[in-house]
Structures are given as C-alpha cells and as structure tokens.
Amino acid sequence: MPLAPDELAAFVADGVITKRGFVAAELIDRAAALVTDWYHTDMDQSRLVDYTQRTFAPEFGDHKDLLALFTRSGAADLVHELVGNFSPITTTQIQIRVPEAELQQVQPAKAMHVDGVACPHLDPAELRTFSLLVGVVLSGISDPTGGALRYVPGGHLRMAEWFRSEWALGITDQVPPHIDAEDGRPFLGQPGDVLFMHHLVPHAVGQNSSPTPRLMAYFRVSHVDHASRRLEALRDPWLDFPALTSRIR
Template identity: 75%
Template sequence: MLLTTDDLSAFATKGMVVKRNFVPAHLIDRATTLVTDWYRTGLDQRRLAEFTQRTFAPHLGDHRDLLALFTQSGVAGLAGELIGDVAPVTTTQIQIRVPERDLRQAQPNKGMHVDGVACPHLDPAELRTFSLLVGIVLSDISDAAGGALRYVVGGHLRMAEWFRTQWSLGITAQVPPHIDAEQGSPLLGKPGDVLLMHHLVPHAVGRNLTATPRIMAYFRVSHVNHARHRLDALRDPWLDFPPLTARVR
C-alpha cells in the first residue's frame, strides 16, 4: 500500500492528501524542461485566457514525458488505491500562473469552482466531471502569493450536500455563495509533491505576485463507470471510491 491509514483518513475528511517528494527527480526534470522551454519560447500572451481556462502548451498534453509523471512514478497506484478501477489517463493538463510583472494583460483569476460543472467555456447543461484531481508540483511553491491553488478543506462533503438539495443541471453557479466567499487553504510544495484531491473539493487560483511562474501538471482521473453516473457522483461523494466505502459510510 502506498497510502497510509492517516492518508486515507485525511482524504475521507478533508477531501485531499499530499504525498511529499513522491515523483522521482528524473521524471520531474524531463517534464519541467519540456514545459519551461515552451514557456520561454512559445507562450503567446494573446491566448492567455484560453490557456488559463483549458491548458497551457496544449500540444504537449499527450507527450510521453508528461504522461510519465502519472504512469511511471507510482502516482497511478495512488489513484488506484482510492478509486479501484481507473479509466485510462491519456492527457496532461498544464496550468501556469504567470508572474504579474511579466504580463502585458491580466491573467484571469479562477474563482471557487468544481471542475467540469458550469465552467465559463461550457454550456451550463454540459458536465465534464471526473473522480479525482491529481496535481504534480513542477515548480517551487513556497509563497501563497505565487498563484497557489487554494482549496476548501472538507468542501467535498459540503458540495455533495448542495448538489443533492439545492442544485440542478443548468444552474450557472459553480458553488453556493457561502463557499464562494471562502479564501481556501493554499497548496504549498516542492517539485515532486503530489496532490490527490476529490473532484468535489472546491478550489480557486489567484494572482502570482512573485517573480517565478507557478507550474503544475494535472491529471483528471475517473473511475471506469464515472461517465455512466456523473449526476449521481455529484450527489454521492463516495460513489467513485469503492475502496473507501467501508471507511466513510
């Protein structure tokens, strides 16, 4: 087992767990070189809003050195211990928060949201949900003002209650007002750290006031049956996590 009892308890109650210094350095170095080379030579700031909403360096999404962060590092095993039967992961999402001093135009902030639900670039009736967000740190994130991801601890349980009792398909609000008003806890870390976060944990990303780009590689991981019960998985936070059922029910 790669996840300890404490890890599983933290995931059940907080909706997330971080495994520090988990991804081997040679995999981090290859991936970071790819992304930083593109950042220095290929970043078109006219497409900044598009990249922020979807992914930076989109042509690298299926590159073997980026996918290796998930498939060859042991991270796939971590996901499997939470989900059980994992659908194939074939794409990497790169997210960069660019230092404001390097910008010719403001980079859009990301307010509190749950991925794939009422996204600004999607039809409100379209769902692109999944089970588990896996984030791998590719740059030093020691300052919360450096565009750190901010997450609501335990928010997966609160969001499931909202989806069960107040939300319906087509509502454009991504989270209820009381969660939208929260600042969230910053994810700080070093290259090689791994975030495992329940899909229902609301999160936000703000300004980068430091001198260094904040770079994360994300993998959207689904249980093999997720696409068949997307709506039910919004209302039941453990539907996609059979290995945890005995612990949380």
C-alpha cells in the same frame, strides 16, 4: 508503498492527500524542462485566457515525459487504491500562473469552483466532471500570493450536500455562497510533491505576484463508470471510491 490509514482518514475528512517528494527528480526534471522551454519560446500571450481555461502547452498534452509523471511515478498505484478501476490517462493538463510583471494582459483568476460544473466557457447544462484530480508540482511555491491553488478542506462533503439539495443542471453558480466566500487553504510545495484531491473539493487560483512562473501538471482521473453516472457522483461523494465504502457507510 500503500496509503497509510491516517492518509485514507484524511482523504475521507478533507478530500485531499499530499505526498511530499513523491515523484522522482529525473521525471520532474524532464517534464519541467519541456514546459519551461515551451513557456519561454512558444507561449502566445494572446491565447492566455484559452490556456488558463483549458491547458498551457496544449501540443504536449500527450507527451511521454509529462504522462510519465503519472504512469511511472507510482501515482497510478495510489489512485487505484482510492478509485479502483479507472479510465486510461492519455493527457496532461498544464497550468501556469504567469508572474504579473511578465503579463501583457491580466491572467484570469479562478473563483471557487468544482471542475467541469458551470464553467464560464461551457454550456451550463454540460458536465465535464471526473473522480479525482492529481496535481504534480513542477516549480516550487512557498508564498500563497505566487499563484497557489487554494482549496476548501472538507468541501467535497458540503458540495455533495448542495448538489443533492439545492443545485440543478443549468444553474450557473459554481459553488454556494458560503463556500464562495472562503479563501481556501493554499497548496504550497516543492517539485515532486503530489496533490490527490477529490473532484468535489472546491478550489480557486489567484494572481501570481512572485517573479517566477508557477508550473503544475494535472491529471483528471475518472472511475470507469463515471461517465454514465455524472449526476449521481455529484450527489454521492463516495460513488467513485468503492475502496473507501467500508470507512464511510
């Protein structure tokens, strides 16, 4: 089913669309079982920082049961509505917020940031940006203190202005101070819910004080021309969204 006019309007204003119960239960069950089994049998807590900065279960990044969350759920069709032609999705990023009670060390929190810009583990002059983040909930989260992702609605427009007027390659600040000071809106949901979030929407993740791990699968979508115009896409939030041009300009 195509995106409704109010959903497109919300994406323009907030940079976010949430589709509840969007992914079929059988797809969620297979993916969640794969990640949960890895969590209990193969996770190496000595690699917690690396997992958190990049991906958990890295050996399963191209597993068919994880990729199916994007390719077989209908998510790809909605992405095409927003982005138009996009590069093939070949990997899944798994993010787990481990319950504090199970940790042998502190899991790093993620301060307000935009992915791929001035990341602590990257050279400040290196960009690993994309167009759209698609997040699929694999385990329910009803409490913001359970490691919920927190995002700033409308932050994509404010970040684009900052990138145009104040920011330059090599600056190590990930967001301007007025955005860094915000708590953000927690993304809560149940397995099968999907978050479609503009790449420029700043977001953060805190500790998980709940008794259960929070599991999310993410897909980073790039317009086919994104790699050749990363800087321009930081400054123009609609460059990678040609289908929305008539709504904005």
